[in-house]
Every structure is written in C-alpha cells, then in structure tokens.
Amino acid sequence: MKILLVEDEQKLATALKRGLELQGYAVDIVGDGKKALTRISLHRSDYDIVILDLMLPSMDGLEICKQMRAEDITVPVLVLTARAETDNKVKLLLSGADDYLVKPFSFAELSARLRALSRRPTESVPEVLRSDDIELNPVTRRVTRDGHSVPLTLKEFGLLEYFMRNPDKVVSREDLLSHLWDFNYVGFSNVVDVHVKNLRRKLGGGDTGLLETVRGIGYRLRA
C-alpha cells in the first residue's frame, strides 16, 4: 500500500509518515499543491490512497481533487481539513473526495479511515454484475455503461455495487451508511444523497432514471 501525503505542515507530515510507515504503508510527502497534482498525474498507478490537506501553497486541495477526477484518476482521496463547515464538506464530496477528517484528529482515527478506503473486494468473487446496460466488475473495479468506461470514486463504486447486488429492493440510507461508511463515521446526514447524486450524474440518468428515489426511505435500482 502506497500513500501520497499532500501536506505543507512539515512537522505534521513527518509525524504522519512515521506513524503510517510503522503500519506498513509506504508514504511519499509533497508539500505544494501544483507539485502534488503533477505527481499524481504522472504516477497515478503508483498510489493506493491520496491524503490531501485542504490549505496548500499554489493550489488548494479542493482544486487538486477536482482536477484529478477530471483526468479520470480514480485513486481514493482522504481530505484533511481544518474547516468544519458543512458547506465545504459538501463541496469536497462533490469534487470527488471519498472521505475527510477534520483537524485535529487522532492517529487511530486516520488509520481507521485508511483501512476503510483501502478495503478491496474479495478476489474470490470474479463475477461481473449486470443491470440494464451497466456492467460492474468487483475485482477490477471497472464499470461500463453501454460499453463505455464510467470512472467512479471508491464510494460511488461501493454504492453502485451495493445497489446492483440488491436489484429492485428499496435500500435505505441507513443500510448504505452501515455498509459503506466506517463504523465510527460521524459525518453529516445527507452524505449518502450527495454520493448518489454524483453516481447518477456519471451514469447519465436523473431522478427518473435507473436509480429511483424512494421518498422518505432511500433508493431503488430498477432491474
């Protein structure tokens, strides 16, 4: 597991790197926004997770995240933020971050989030899931619609996989939170809706498309 740590506070970066290395992660540190984006673009397949501070010299974390997703770089992103406003959290999720931690955080919290983000589908289930013209491969994490690749973030992928494993069933927000978010997750309540909205946009269907909203409960994937 290799992590790119984008953090300009040198003391924090060094401490995190040391802690993560003790847990078996390989960690690269970049302290500048633009340099970080360049590194990610050129070495996208090297990293399993990007830990991204929000306030950075030359380019902020939000912009880095947006540009990564615009370049179809799907590596999971965990944002470190000193800002606690909900507005920013929504913006982050819309810009393609998979999760965030508000500073100051404990190291235990950080490693729990990283474990959740790096949870890979089990290798022993090679089946490809199909629904309408959507195909999802749980092993390669590749999703196509009508033969065209659909780049999804880890959370969006997890949501779609869960829906495709439960076709025609009404899935509640609570189900989704407990299956796809960390046990200790204490985020804001519409986090699921934000990710579903992104997923719909990427799949090219609105509210009336494949993923129906079931008012007051959750969602249903039409099989």
Ligand code: CA
């Ligand atoms: Ca900073």
